[in-house]
Amino acid sequence: MKAPLRSVVRSTGLCALLVLLALTVHPQRRFQSPVERSGFTRLTSCDTLQAFLETLDGKGRCTVRRIAQTHKGRSVSSVLVTSSPRFGDDTLKLRVMLFAQQHGDEPAGKEALTLLLARIAGLDLDRLLSRIDLIIVPQMNPDGAELRQRRTADDVDLNRNHLLLTSPETRGLHDLFDMWWPEVTMDIHEYGTYSRAWSDSGFVKSADVQLGMLTNLNSSGALRSYERDSVFPFISTVMQKSGYSFHEYIVGSPADYIRYSTTEPNDGRQSFGILNTLSFIQEGRGGRELEEGLERRASSQCVSIEALLAFCAGHSTEIRSLVARERRAIAAGRGLPVILCMDHFPGGREMIIPVRRVPSGTDTVWQVHPLRDRVKPLSARTLPAAYIVPGELAGVGAILDRNHVRREIVSDPRPVEAVAYVIERVQPDTLEDEWHPKPTLRAEKIQRLLHRGDVVVRTDQTRSLFLAVLLEPESMWGLVKYNGFSSLLQGKEYPILRIP
Ligand SMILES: [Zn+2]
Numbered sequence: 001m002k003a004p005l006r007s008v009v010r011s012t013g014l015c016a017l018l019v020l021l022a023l024t025v026h027p028q029r030r031f032q033s034p035v036e037r038s039g040f041t042r043l044t045s046c047d048t049l050q051a052f053l054e055t056l057d058g059k060g061r062c063t064v065r066r067i068a069q070t071h072k073g074r075s076v077s078s079v080l081v082t083s084s085p086r087f088g089d090d091t092l093k094l095r096v097m098l099f100a101q102q103h104g105d106e107p108a109g110k111e112a113l114t115l116l117l118a119r120i121a122g123l124d125l126d127r128l129l130s131r132i133d134l135i136i137v138p139q140m141n142p143d144g145a146e147l148r149q150r151r152t153a154d155d156v157d158l159n160r161n162h163l164l165l166t167s168p169e170t171r172g173l174h175d176l177f178d179m180w181w182p183e184v185t186m187d188i189h190e191y192g193t194y195s196r197a198w199s200d201s202g203f204v205k206s207a208d209v210q211l212g213m214l215t216n217l218n219s220s221g222a223l224r225s226y227e228r229d230s231v232f233p234f235i236s237t238v239m240q241k242s243g244y245s246f247h248e249y250i251v252g253s254p255a256d257y258i259r260y261s262t263t264e265p266n267d268g269r270q271s272f273g274i275l276n277t278l279s280f281i282q283e284g285r286g287g288r289e290l291e292e293g294l295e296r297r298a299s300s301q302c303v304s305i306e307a308l309l310a311f312c313a314g315h316s317t318e319i320r321s322l323v324a325r326e327r328r329a330i331a332a333g334r335g336l337p338v339i340l341c342m343d344h345f346p347g348g349r350e351m352i353i354p355v356r357r358v359p360s361g362t363d364t365v366w367q368v369h370p371l372r373d374r375v376k377p378l379s380a381r382t383l384p385a386a387y388i389v390p391g392e393l394a395g396v397g398a399i400l401d402r403n404h405v406r407r408e409i410v411s412d413p414r415p416v417e418a419v420a421y422v423i424e425r426v427q428p429d430t431l432e433d434e435w436h437p438k439p440t441l442r443a444e445k446i447q448r449l450l451h452r453g454d455v456v457v458r459t460d461q462t463r464s465l466f467l468a469v470l471l472e473p474e475s476m477w478g479l480v481k482y483n484g485f486s487s488l489l490q491g492k493e494y495p496i497l498r499i500p
Pocket residue numbers: 103106159189190
C-alpha cells in the first residue's frame with residue numbers, strides 16, 4: 001500500500017532533520033566503533049575487533065601490528081597512533097601506552113579503547129596527537145574474552161604475569177614497551193560491584209571509574225607525587241564535569257579494612273612503574289552481566305582516558321623531562337636503596353566515595369573507614385654493583401632475557417670478590433594478604449671463580465630496582481615465591497651472589 005504523500009514528505013523531512021542533528025551534535029560520528037554500531041547491545045568479539053582494526057590500518061594515523069599469538073592461536077594487536085610521518089619520528093612527543101582487557105570478563109575497557117580509536121580515525125583527537133604518540137592494545141586477552149572468563153584459555157591471570165612473563169600476551173606487551181619506552185602507561189580494568197564482603201555492610205561501591213596510581217615505594221617519589229597532586233585532580237575534575245562519579249582505586253571491604261591496591265610489581269601498573277614510568281590502573285564499574293549498562297561503562301572509561309591524554313598533551317614537555325630524570329636516577333645502580341617488603345597502614349587521609357545502598361539501590365556517599373592509605377617500608381637493602389646468576393640457573397636467565405635485562409655471559413673464567421647470603425632459616429610470612437617465604441640471612445664475603453656461562457648482571461641500567469626486587473631473597477615479590485624457584489632458598493647459601 002502506498003503511503004500518503006504528505007506523510008512521506010513529513011517523514012523524509014524528519015529523516016533529514018535527524019541526519020542534520022546527528023551531524024551537528026556528533027560531527028565525529030563518521031567513524032563508529034563496532035559497539036556503537038550495535039547501539040551498545042553487543043560486546044565486540046575478537047574477530048570483529050580484528051576486522052575493525054584492519055579498517056584503521058595504514059589509514060590516517062594508525063598502524064596495526066600483532067604483538068602476540070595466544071594459546072588458542074588468536075592475535076593480540078597493537079595500534080601505533082601518530083600524526084607524524086612515522087611513529088616515533090618526533091622525539092619531542094610524549095609516548096603514552098594504553099592497554100585493556102587483561103581479564104577477559106572485563107570488556108568495557110576494550111570498548112572504551114575502540115571508542116577512542118573511532119574518534120582518532122575521525123581526526124577528532126588531532127590536537128592531542130600534535131603532542132603525543134599513542135600505543136593502544138585494546139584487548140590483551142582475546143581467549144579469555146571469548147570464554148567470558150578472567151583468565152586465559154590456559155588458566156593464567158595475565159595481571160599476575162608481568163615479572164616472569166611466561167605468557168605470550170604479557171611478553172608481547174613488554175616487548176612493545178621496550179621498543180618505545182613510553183613515559184605514560186595505563187592498564188584498564190573493571191571492578192566487581194556486588195561482592196558479599198561489601199553488600200553485607202549495607203552498601204556497594206558505585207563509582208563509574210576508579211583510578212589507581214603507583215603505590216610501590218620503589219617507583220620514584222617524584223612520579224608518585226606528580227600522579228597524586230597533578231594528574232589525578234585534573235581527571236577528577238573532567239569526570240565530575242562530565243557527570244561521572246570517580247575516586248581513587250581502593251580494595252578491601254568495610255568489614256575488614258580498605259587500602260589502595262597492591263604494590264606488586266608483577267602487575268600491569270607497577271611493572272612499568274618500577275621502571276619509573278608514569279603508570280596508572282583504571283578500574284571501571286563492572287556489570288552484573290557483561291553487557292549490562294555497557295554504554296555508560298565504556299563511555300565513562302573513555303572520558304577518563306581522554307582526560308589523561310589531554311593532561312599529557314598539555315604537560316608533555318614537563319612529563320618527558322620528569323620521567324627522563326627519574327629513569328636516569330635509577331640507572332645509577334650501586335648504592336641505591338631498594339625496599340624489599342612494605343605494607344599498608346592508616347595514614348590519616350579522609351576519603352569520601354559514592355556508594356549505593358543495598359537492597360534499596362539509593363545513591364549516597366560514605367567516608368571510607370578503616371582506610372590504610374599509607375604504604376610504609378618494612379625492610380630494605382642497597383643495590384650492589386652487579387648480581388651473579390650461575391649458568392645452571394637457566395630458568396632465571398630466561399626471565400632476565402624476557403625482561404630485556406642487559407647482562408654479560410661469562411666466556412673466560414675469572415675470580416671475583418662477592419657477597420653470598422647464608423640462609424639461617426626460612427619462615428612463611430603474609431603481606432598484602434599473600435603468602436611469601438621470609439628467610440633469615442647472613443651476608444658473607446667470599447672469593448668465587450666465575451665459570452663460562454655464568455651471568456653477570458650490572459645494576460647500572462633502568463631495570464636496576466626491578467632486578468633487586470626479582471633477585472633479592474628477602475623481596476616479598478621475589479623469584480623465591482614462585483613455583484619452580486622455591487629451591488633457591490633450600491640450600492645453605494642463596495645461589496645468586498652480589499658484587500658489592
Ligand atoms: Zn581486572
